[in-house]
Amino acid sequence: MRKRFIQVCGFLISTLGWLFVLCTMAMDFWRITQIGGQGGSFIIKVAWxxxxxWKDCFTDSTAVTNCRDFPVLWSVTTYVQGVRGLLMCGLTLGFFAAVLCFLGMECTYIGGEQQSKDKMLFAGAVFHFVGGVADIAAYCLYINRVARTSFAPSLAPGILRYDLGPPIFLGLVGCFCILLGAIFYAVTVYTVVKPKSRVVYAYGGRTYMDPRSRGRSLYTGYYGPYSGPSRLYGTYYASGRSSGSRISKLSATTPEKMSARDAFV
Incomplete structure (x- = not known):
């Protein structure tokens, strides 16, 4: 029940984060600056x-907006192309991540057996994480461009100092939600990448490995005699293998004497 609750929370949080990122691509005011707005006259003249x-715009005090759309793809400013590309790559990875996580969640009845569902969920968590990092890189690239102009000691004539707009902050919040959702997913299926230890049982001075892994025989390696307090039985964990010359010792059997109680007259 706890696993399902964590997975549902991860799905909701990550989906909300991708929705925020998707909305920022269509929002205005990525960067904004204001000119004028000082008093002293009957009409306060101000412009934004x-x-x-996708475009540069100018809005005057009468709420009339004039925009200039960016030209074709190969003539757009380099950093704008980079931001677009990173955001689109992140959204593409997010789409596949959402599908994989939906199929791999424990509360869904599609996706195969539980082991396959856990693998799909872990792959979706990785896609979420990589897509979130790509989106963060896009926003950081745009912030760096705006900050370099805003904090420059001197600017050429005609260049304005811009401030960051609401879409940047909304997108960063969305990236945080995406990474948090990926962590929630990964916590529930961390056993997929956790190595499984193999148990070796010792009987009468001989040791035998527990066949836990699929596709392996019962005697796939040799382990020395059990060195614990009891020579009759016991368990210990090991993972190494020895040379093939010692494997034949596993086939040796220890003769046991028949007790007088079990003998037939």
Whole structure:
């Protein structure tokens, strides 16, 4: 029950994060600056310059907006192309991650046996994490570009100092939700990547390995005699193998004497 609850929380949080990131691609005011707005006259003249990933716009005090769409793909500013590409790659990975996680959740009845579902869920968590990192890189690239202009000691004539707009902060919150959802998924299926130890049983001075792994025989390696307090039986964990010359010792049998109680007259 706890595993299902964590997986459902991860699904909701990661889906909300991808929704935030998707909304930022269509939002305005990625960067914005204001000119004017000072008093001293009957009419306060003010203008706003703002941009997003698709156009540059100008809005005056009468709420009239004039925009200039960015040209074709290969003539757009380099950093805008990089931001677009990273966000689209992240959204593509997020789509496949959401599908894999939906199929791999324990509360769904599709996806095969439980072991296969855990593997799909872990793969979806990895896709979520990589897509979230790609989106963070996109927002950081845009922030770096704006910050370099804003904090420059001197600018050429005609270049404005912009501030960051709401889509940047919304996108960073969405990236945090994506990474948090990926962690929730990974916590529930961490046993997929956790190595399984093999148990070796010792009987009468001879040791035998427990056949836990699929596709292996009962006697796939040799382990020395049990060195515990009892020579009759016991268990210990081991993972190494020895040379093939010692494997034949496993086939040796220890003769046992028949007790007088079990003898037939």
């Amino acid at each position: 310059y703002w941009s997003n990933l």
